[in-house]
Structure formats: C-alpha cells, structure tokens
Amino acid sequence: MRVLVTGGTGFTGSHLVRRLLNMGHQVRVLDNQPGLFHDELKRLGADITIGSVTDRPLVRRLTDGCEIVQHMAAAFREVNRPKSVYWNVNVEGTRIVCQAAVEAGVRRVVYCSTQGVHGNVDHPPGDEDTPIEPEDYYQYTKYQGEVVVNQFVDQGLEAVTLRPMAIFGPGDPARFLMIYRRVAKGRFIMAGPGRALYHPLYIDNLVDAFLLAQDAQGVLGRAYLIGDEEFVTIKDLVLRIAKAMGVEVQIVHVPFWPVYAVSALCELVYKALPGEPPLFRRRADWFRQNRAFKIDRARRELGYDPKVSVDEGLRRTAVWYRENGYL
Ligand SMILES: NC(=O)c1ccc[n+]([C@@H]2O[C@H](COP(=O)([O-])OP(=O)(O)OC[C@H]3O[C@@H](n4cnc5c(N)ncnc54)[C@H](OP(=O)(O)O)[C@@H]3O)[C@@H](O)[C@H]2O)c1
Incomplete structure (x- = not known):
C-alpha cells in the first residue's frame, strides 16, 4: 500500500x-523541514519531499497513487507566529490535502487534531462530547481543520479524526524533554499545587491508533480522543519521570498567578525580539489546566488498546534522551 504522511519528518x-515502512508499505513524506530523522527515514526507504501542505500542485502530485493519507503536518510549536500562518497551514492546508485526496481517489484520510480543541476540562475526565473550547489560536485552527475534514466527509471522502493527548516518547524534542531536564537537575519549580490533571500518550500507542483509523469501519466523520491507559496529576507526572530516570527530585511550589503574569509580559516583550520567550501563557497553563479524558469511544469503535503503560513509556523515553545526549 502507498501512504502519504504529511509532517512525516516531525516527532510523531x-x-x-x-512503523509503516516496517510493515512493508511504500511511504511518501511531505514536510516543511528535514528535521532530526530525514536521513534515517530515507535510508529506511521513505520517499521524502521537503515542501508545504499549502502548495496545492505539490500536494496533488504527492497524493496521486496513494491509498491512505495520514495528515499530521501542523503549525505548532512556535509562539508569536502570525495567526495567518496557523490558519494557512492548519485549516487551508487541510483543505488542500482533502481536496487532493478526493481528486486522487484516496481510500481514507486520517486527520491528526488535538485534545486541545476541548480546552480546560471543567469536569474531568471529559470525552468527545465535552464542549469544544479551544484556549488558543493553534487549538482553534486545529478544530477548524476538523470542520474542513467533515465538510469533505459530507461530500463522500472517507476521513476520520484523532485527537491525541500529550504525546511523548523517543525523539520528542520539546515539552517532555523540558520536564526531564528539570527533573535531572533534582529540583522542579511547580507553579501552583500541581493538582491539574494531565493525560500522557506514549508515541507507540498513538501509532497503533493511526493504523487502526486507516481501516476501521463505521467511523467516517467521527473524532476519537487517544490517550494512555491512565491520566495523572502533574505533580505525580514529575515524580514518575524522576522514578523513570532513577533520580531524586524536590518539588518546589510557587504561586501560579505571578508566573502567569510574567508569562504574558514575556510574550509581549518578545514580540519585538527574535526567538521564543522563555515563558508564555500556554506554557504557564500547563500548571493549571485539567486535560484528562476517557478513551472509551476509541476502544469501542477503533479497537484501540494502549499497550505501553505510562511508566514504561517514561522509562523508554529517559533511555532515549540519555543515549542521544539530551540529558
Ligand atoms: N505533541 C503533542 O503533544 C501533540 C498533541 C496533540 C496533537 N498533536 C498534533 O500532532 C501532530 C504532530 O505533532 P508533533 O508533536 O509531531 O509536531 P512536530 O514535530 O512539529 O511535527 C509536525 C511537522 O509538520 C511540519 N510542518 C509544519 N508546517 C508544515 C507545512 N506547511 N507543510 C508541511 N509540513 C509542515 C513541521 O515542520 P516545522 O517544524 O518546520 O514546523 C513538523 O516537521 C500535529 O498535527 C499536532 O497538531 C501534537
């Protein structure tokens, strides 16, 4: 089978x-940038094109002959990007991918959205019927991407949406690495009491879900929250990461709101400066927002079953960071 993976040199x-190459499929990749894994994936047999999902003729050409499109390219990690970038990539890029899939006769499109479309969950754990209340423009555009996908489903495209929790695992260059690094120092500054709920998702479990979504029946136009078996408080997460690394960590609590105010200020100041602010509101929100969900719908309808436990995933991630010189 030939599969197009957008965002295919990124972490996820x-x-x-x-995994697709391992299973014997032919894989085309379209990504903005070579990333950490370009050479390795090429060696394994991936056919990689550096370019944008907003490039209609390119997307159309790469979609030709594909049975499946796994669409996970997204404007994502950078703060202070103009809103137009998020809209063009996450919404218009998704429209271009879906249109190309229709024209090329692709059998199914799997769209990678995010749990973030639900924002803070008032009564955790939430589920797919929890109100859509994105907290920032990135999350808003990811949801608008879902809307676009479902417009195409109404016109006959086979497509399904996944909403992953907080993805972690070997190769994650960002969020979890930051937590591991702080834990490695033996002292973790926690803004607030650390009681916010957090739902991790080990990368191999998510890949299982992407593969299930390619073939599951009766799922068109549906959205599925994908997470690990359990969710944890952020304080517990820090302690479990320390355990996975085999180190002691002291958690030092500081009040939340001053940290949030400084984050907002940093964002403002860095508007006029190059680079990313050291603190920004989305990062500060990590300390207070509840992000915990049931994964029952995915279990029932996709046959999803997270096989790697949170602790095992954290341990494997620690090993990868150490072996690759990140810690
Ligand atoms: N990480 C999480 O916890 C999480 C949680 C829920 C959902 N998600 C979703 O999961 C997907 C993958 O995320 P990730 O964590 O693996 O992020 P990632 O490493 O940044 O992967 C996304 C890839 O897409 C590329 N990309 C951005 N704009 C593009 C464009 N216009 N055309 C082609 N490629 C483009 C990125 O390149 P650049 O680096 O150049 O932008 C990057 O290589 C995204 O859809 C994200 O919204 C992530």
Missing part, C-alpha cells in the same frame, strides 16, 4: 513512517 510523523 517519523514514528508512524518507521
């Missing part, structure tokens, strides 16, 4: 590409 995409 590269794991999916490896």
Whole structure:
C-alpha cells in the first residue's frame, strides 16, 4: 500500500513512517523541514519531499497513487507566529490535502487534531462530547481543520479524526524533554499545587491508533480522543519521570498567578525580539489546566488498546534522551 504522511519528518510523523515502512508499505513524506530523522527515514526507504501542505500542485502530485493519507503536518510549536500562518497551514492546508485526496481517489484520510480543541476540562475526565473550547489560536485552527475534514466527509471522502493527548516518547524534542531536564537537575519549580490533571500518550500507542483509523469501519466523520491507559496529576507526572530516570527530585511550589503574569509580559516583550520567550501563557497553563479524558469511544469503535503503560513509556523515553545526549 502507498501512504502519504504529511509532517512525516516531525516527532510523531517519523514514528508512524518507521512503523509503516516496517510493515512493508511504500511511504511518501511531505514536510516543511528535514528535521532530526530525514536521513534515517530515507535510508529506511521513505520517499521524502521537503515542501508545504499549502502548495496545492505539490500536494496533488504527492497524493496521486496513494491509498491512505495520514495528515499530521501542523503549525505548532512556535509562539508569536502570525495567526495567518496557523490558519494557512492548519485549516487551508487541510483543505488542500482533502481536496487532493478526493481528486486522487484516496481510500481514507486520517486527520491528526488535538485534545486541545476541548480546552480546560471543567469536569474531568471529559470525552468527545465535552464542549469544544479551544484556549488558543493553534487549538482553534486545529478544530477548524476538523470542520474542513467533515465538510469533505459530507461530500463522500472517507476521513476520520484523532485527537491525541500529550504525546511523548523517543525523539520528542520539546515539552517532555523540558520536564526531564528539570527533573535531572533534582529540583522542579511547580507553579501552583500541581493538582491539574494531565493525560500522557506514549508515541507507540498513538501509532497503533493511526493504523487502526486507516481501516476501521463505521467511523467516517467521527473524532476519537487517544490517550494512555491512565491520566495523572502533574505533580505525580514529575515524580514518575524522576522514578523513570532513577533520580531524586524536590518539588518546589510557587504561586501560579505571578508566573502567569510574567508569562504574558514575556510574550509581549518578545514580540519585538527574535526567538521564543522563555515563558508564555500556554506554557504557564500547563500548571493549571485539567486535560484528562476517557478513551472509551476509541476502544469501542477503533479497537484501540494502549499497550505501553505510562511508566514504561517514561522509562523508554529517559533511555532515549540519555543515549542521544539530551540529558
Ligand atoms: N505533541 C503533542 O503533544 C501533540 C498533541 C496533540 C496533537 N498533536 C498534533 O500532532 C501532530 C504532530 O505533532 P508533533 O508533536 O509531531 O509536531 P512536530 O514535530 O512539529 O511535527 C509536525 C511537522 O509538520 C511540519 N510542518 C509544519 N508546517 C508544515 C507545512 N506547511 N507543510 C508541511 N509540513 C509542515 C513541521 O515542520 P516545522 O517544524 O518546520 O514546523 C513538523 O516537521 C500535529 O498535527 C499536532 O497538531 C501534537
């Protein structure tokens, strides 16, 4: 089978590409940038094109002959990007991918959205019927991407949406690495009491879900929250990461709101400066927002079953960070 993976040299995409190649599929990748894994994926047999999902003729050409499109390219990690970038990539890019899939006769499109479309969950754990209340423009555009996907479903495209929790695992260059690094120092500054709920998702479990979504029946136009078996408080997460690393960590609590105010100020100041602010509101929100969900719908309708436990995933991630010189 030939599969197109957009965002396929990124953290999540590269794991999916490896698995698909391992299964004997032909894999095309479209990504903005070579990333950490370009050479490895190429060696494994991936056909990689550096370019944008907003490039209509390119997307159309790469979609030709594909049975499946796994669409996970997204404007994502950078703060202070103009809103137009998020809209063009996450909404218009998704429209271009879906249109190309229709024209090329693709059998199914799997769209990678995010749990973030639900924002803070007032009564955790939430589920897919929890109100859509994105907290920032990135999350808003990811949801608008879902709307676009479902417009195409109404016109006959086979497509399904996944809403992953907080993805972690080998190769994650960002959020979890930051937590591991702080834990490695033996002292973790926690804004607030650390009681916010957090739902991790080990990368191999998510890849299982992407593969299930390619073939599951009766799922068109549906959205599925994908997470690990359990969710934890952020304080517990820090302690479990320390355990996974085999180190002691002291958690030092500071009040939340001053941290939030400084984050907002940093964002403002850095508007006029190059680079990313050291603190920004989305990062500060990590300390207070509840992000915990049931994964019953995915279990029932996709046959999803997270096989790697949170602790095992954290341990494997620690090993990868150490072996690759990140810690
Ligand atoms: N990480 C999480 O916890 C999480 C949680 C829920 C959902 N998600 C979703 O999961 C997907 C993968 O995320 P990730 O964590 O693996 O992020 P990632 O490593 O940044 O992967 C996304 C890839 O897409 C590329 N990309 C951005 N704009 C593009 C464009 N216009 N055309 C082609 N490629 C483009 C990125 O390149 P650049 O680096 O150049 O932008 C990057 O290589 C995204 O759809 C994200 O919204 C992530």
